[in-house]
Amino acid sequence: MSIKYFNDPARLWGLTKIMLGGVQVTLGIFVLTLILSIPLGMLVALGRMSKRKALSTPVSFYIYIMRGTPLMLQVLFFWFFLSQSLPFKPSRFAVVVFSFALNYAAYFAEIFRGGIQAVPVGQREAGQVLGYTRVQTFFRIIVPQVVRNVLPAVTNEIITLVKDTALGSIIAVVELMSIAKKQVSNSTSIEPYVVAILLYLLLNGIAERLCKTAERKMDYLRR
Amino acid sequence: MLNAENVRKRFAANEVLRGISLNVEKGEVVSLIGPSGSGKSTFLRCLNRLETIDEGTITLDDDVMCEMRGGALHYADSKTLRRITLKMGMVFQSFNLFPHMTVLRNLTDAPVAVRRLPRSQAEEKARMLLAKVGLADKADSYPHQLSGGQSQRVAIARALCMDPEIMCFDEPTSALDPELTQEVLNVMQDLAKEKMTMVVVTHEMRFARNVSDRVVLIENGGIVEEGTAEQVFTSQNPRTRQFIGEAQG
Numbered sequence: 190m191s192i193k194y195f196n197d198p199a200r201l202w203g204l205t206k207i208m209l210g211g212v213q214v215t216l217g218i219f220v221l222t223l224i225l226s227i228p229l230g231m232l233v234a235l236g237r238m239s240k241r242k243a244l245s246t247p248v249s250f251y252i253y254i255m256r257g258t259p260l261m262l263q264v265l266f267f268w269f270f271l272s273q274s275l276p277f278k279p280s281r282f283a284v285v286v287f288s289f290a291l292n293y294a295a296y297f298a299e300i301f302r303g304g305i306q307a308v309p310v311g312q313r314e315a316g317q318v319l320g321y322t323r324v325q326t327f328f329r330i331i332v333p334q335v336v337r338n339v340l341p342a343v344t345n346e347i348i349t350l351v352k353d354t355a356l357g358s359i360i361a362v363v364e365l366m367s368i369a370k371k372q373v374s375n376s377t378s379i380e381p382y383v384v385a386i387l388l389y390l391l392l393n394g395i396a397e398r399l400c401k402t403a404e405r406k407m408d409y410l411r412r
Numbered sequence: 413m414l415n416a417e418n419v420r421k422r423f424a425a426n427e428v429l430r431g432i433s434l435n436v437e438k439g440e441v442v443s444l445i446g447p448s449g450s451g452k453s454t455f456l457r458c459l460n461r462l463e464t465i466d467e468g469t470i471t472l473d474d475d476v477m478c479e480m481r482g483g484a485l486h487y488a489d490s491k492t493l494r495r496i497t498l499k500m501g502m503v504f505q506s507f508n509l510f511p512h513m514t515v516l517r518n519l520t521d522a523p524v525a526v527r528r529l530p531r532s533q534a535e536e537k538a539r540m541l542l543a544k545v546g547l548a549d550k551a552d553s554y555p556h557q558l559s560g561g562q563s564q565r566v567a568i569a570r571a572l573c574m575d576p577e578i579m580c581f582d583e584p585t586s587a588l589d590p591e592l593t594q595e596v597l598n599v600m601q602d603l604a605k606e607k608m609t610m611v612v613v614t615h616e617m618r619f620a621r622n623v624s625d626r627v628v629l630i631e632n633g634g635i636v637e638e639g640t641a642e643q644v645f646t647s648q649n650p651r652t653r654q655f656i657g658e659a660q661g
């Protein structure tokens with residue numbers, strides 16, 4: 190096994206710069222997926238809990254499909270399906286974000302549903318008798334309690350998502366994983382993988398730190 | 413002031429309220445007593461619209477919440493219902509304080525969000541009410557830091573902060589350790605002295621007897637007996653005597 194980078198700071202820096210380009214794309218997938226899937230997950234959760242069967246049944250089915258099939262298959266499916274059915278050729282990046290958002294929305298929906306159901310009915314009733322509208326009750330009374338309830342589970346999903354972004358490589362999105370693979374085969378050295386490992390760990394370290402801070406901030410039961 | 417006539421309510425096949433009528437005058441304290449499962453909470457919840465009724469008429473002052481027209485029940489439009497809601501305060505057995513808000517915020521949030529009171533004014537009023545229930549020093553605490561008795565006093569202050577014309581209590585001391593019930597009953601007694609109109613579902617026979625102007629005994633979804641505390645507690649009606657005998661232990 191040959192050492193080609195770790196004994197040469199200039200080359201190592203060159204490699205790291207290339208890989209940081211991949212980190213940007215990885216972060217792009219990560220952030221956009223969260224921005225899309227969290228609100229979508231909230232809507233899906235509400236649809237899943239709806240008393241109207243015409244709404245809750247298809248939503249349950251959607252959740253079942255998204256959670257019951259491999260994310261890799263979903264990415265491939267949407268890549269070919271959207272490429273063939275849309276009048277224009279979608280970008281690979283957009284397809285990955287699209288697939289991830291739909292998939293993570295299903296996971297978030299189940300987490301949010303649990304978090305909403307864990308809020309006692311008495312909270313809603315207290316809101317109602319105090320004259321809050323249903324929307325006010327939801328946003329002022331229910332949501333803050335749901336956020337606290339779901340943060341640990343959401344943290345887990347966020348950490349999984351950082352790693353799942355690597356699936357972008359399956360349709361050749363140039364994110365961290367793709368670049369690492371390419372650098373490894375070009376250089377016939379596994380050092381780019383080591384750099385990738387460190388970069389993923391760094392990203393997750395930051396993500397975990399942020400989530401823990403949020404959890405502490407939201408935990409009104411420990412104040 | 414509050415008038416309910418012939419209120420009927422069923423849960424599926426279970427007829428829980430079999431035509432209950434109750435009239436509460438301004439400044440009056442009415443205690444609803446009766447065995448567990450007799451429908452007292454359900455009746456109170458119907459007055460608050462936490463449950464909808466199947467038949468009957470409920471009015472508060474000049475506002476009709478619901479009435480029978482042509483043999484069918486009609487609820488008022490949302491504006492009227494809202495006006496009625498704002499005139500009624502409710503205290504639950506389980507307090508239902510908002511755990512993510514400080515005590516002060518529990519009191520001020522609805523006045524600010526619902527009544528559009530300026531925050532400074534709401535806080536001033538909230539602090540005054542907290543002092544009144546003996547919890548001025550708890551303004552910045554969170555609900556989980558309070559004892560049951562303190563929580564219930566905060567819940568009473570929270571309801572009062574909305575300036576209700578009538579206060580409903582659903583067994584406000586039943587979730588409390590015996591040594592904590594008195595501090596809550598004292599607050600309620602003070603309210604009664606100030607001529608707050610109150611409807612109180614209670615198992616506290618001493619409160620029913622000493623504080624209320626009128627006592628209503630409910631059994632099996634219907635009113636068995638109704639009268640002044642003295643009348644009901646000295647009644648010759650065998651069912652009344654049996655219930656009161658058991659309740660007083």
Ligand SMILES: Nc1ncnc2c1ncn2[C@@H]1O[C@H](COP(=O)(O)OP(=O)(O)O)[C@@H](O)[C@H]1O
Nearest residue numbers: 423426428446447448449450451452453454455
């Ligand atoms: N949401 C509900 N669904 C079905 N049955 C209910 C519901 N709430 C109360 N009941 C039934 O109504 C009856 C009266 O209950 P409740 O009003 O709580 O009595 P009380 O307050 O006098 O103890 C009981 O038989 C109870 O099981």
Ligand SMILES: [Mg+2]
Nearest residue numbers: 452453454583
């Ligand atoms: Mg009850």
